[in-house]
Amino acid sequence: MTGLHERHLAVSPAWLALYYRQPLELTHGEGRHVWDADGNRYLDFFGGILTTMTAHALPEVTKAVTEQAGRLIHSSTLYLNRPMVELAERIATLSGIPDARVFFTTSGTEANDAALLLATAYRGSNQILAMRNSYHGRSFSAVSITGNKGWSPTTLSPLQTLYVHGGVRSRGPYAELSDERFIKACVADLEDLLGHTREPAALIAEPVQGVGGFTAPPDGLYAAFREVLDRHGILWISDEVQTGWGRTGDHFWGWQAHAENGPPDIITFAKGIGNGMSIGGVVARADVMNCLDANSISTFGGSPVTMAAGLANLSYLLEHDLQGNARRVGGLLIERLRAVGAASEAVKEVRGRGLMIGIELVKPGTDEANPEAAAAVLEAARAGGLLLGKGGGHNTSVLRIAPPLSLTVAEAEEGAAILADALHAAI
Structure with a gap:
């Protein structure tokens, strides 16, 4: 546990959740990427809970x-x-x-x-x-x-x-x-x-x-x-x-x-x-x-x-027609992720439209929600350099994907590949 994590726990409510077993301290960002306090670079597929809509450190803003x-x-x-x-x-x-x-x-x-x-x-x-x-x-x-x-x-x-x-x-x-x-x-x-x-x-x-x-x-x-x-x-x-x-x-x-x-x-x-x-x-x-x-x-x-x-x-x-970009790049990304999901019995459904995509995870061979798998994939994706979100009405068993709307085709392909490896490693 880092010193900052200990300080956080000492002054924050117990219900103020943090992602990851070893929580991240993000220090800066640019475009669709962020960096942590240890200098690690991540492709951001969650945008601060769908809030960094256009890009990190957008010069115009x-x-x-x-x-x-x-x-x-x-x-x-x-x-x-x-x-x-x-x-x-x-x-x-x-x-x-x-x-x-x-x-x-x-x-x-x-x-x-x-x-x-x-x-x-x-x-x-x-x-x-x-x-x-x-x-x-x-x-x-x-x-x-x-x-x-x-x-x-x-x-x-x-x-x-x-x-x-x-x-x-x-x-x-x-x-x-x-x-x-x-x-x-x-x-x-x-x-x-x-x-x-x-x-x-x-x-x-x-x-x-x-x-x-x-x-x-x-x-x-x-x-x-x-x-x-x-x-x-x-x-x-x-x-x-x-x-x-x-x-x-x-x-x-x-x-x-x-x-x-x-x-x-x-x-x-x-x-x-x-x-x-x-x-x-x-x-x-x-x-x-x-x-x-x-x-x-x-x-x-x-x-x-x-x-x-x-x-x-x-x-x-x-x-910059970012709505159009969300439609085009999001359409490509969801097709890549559906192909990834089709190869795993743990994926119930890949759904969404534009750059708002969910991957629902279940226990293989059942329709039962699998929040443990979602947490494991989140960790594995982070290790691969990709930040995701999670949610869902059935014990947070859905991976949430919502990158900035300026996401490029190359970044979508990169993220899909990292996520495929994370699913394979974690489940």
């Missing part, structure tokens, strides 16, 4: 942060803030929500918390529909709508949460159905649930479940849900903290895979937009956003420095 910090670091929302207004204008347009309003926070947790406040106030209801296997943050309200027991430390809640089928395609009572019948069964479940409860405020859903192991329903499920929700006046909140900004390749937002009935009422975002700077936020229709009848401000949301970073990062993303 670094310059914007440095220049803004040299002028003014902080002001709060009590004063006009040009970078905040400029970023809000761009996000409002990109959201697809008519007459959109944007409120900035410092994290995805806080963004989801704000969305829940808006929805419950707008509808006058504290009931929330959420998806099984979901995760929306670590605040008291966000934990109370999390459908993943591994990330839900308390059953106490300010909300009454009702869980809906559909977020996981390959497990559960509808797993063996065709996509069409799967959607119909999930819609019937939603209809039945609404017949036994008072009117909920909103459905909150991740288009692709992040912590849940990069699981997703068939395209069109949330559009079908939306037809039911609209009949009841129930709002749809799309949690885009992990799926936003083109990561899925096919779409700029995850909700666009379910777009038949137009955009959600509320979108939450965070992580990648700041490329490591603390930015979260909520986009909503004006009537929903303006429904609060009490004063509110944000001390740190919309900070001039983070807004400057977000503007530079978003410009780079759009100008």
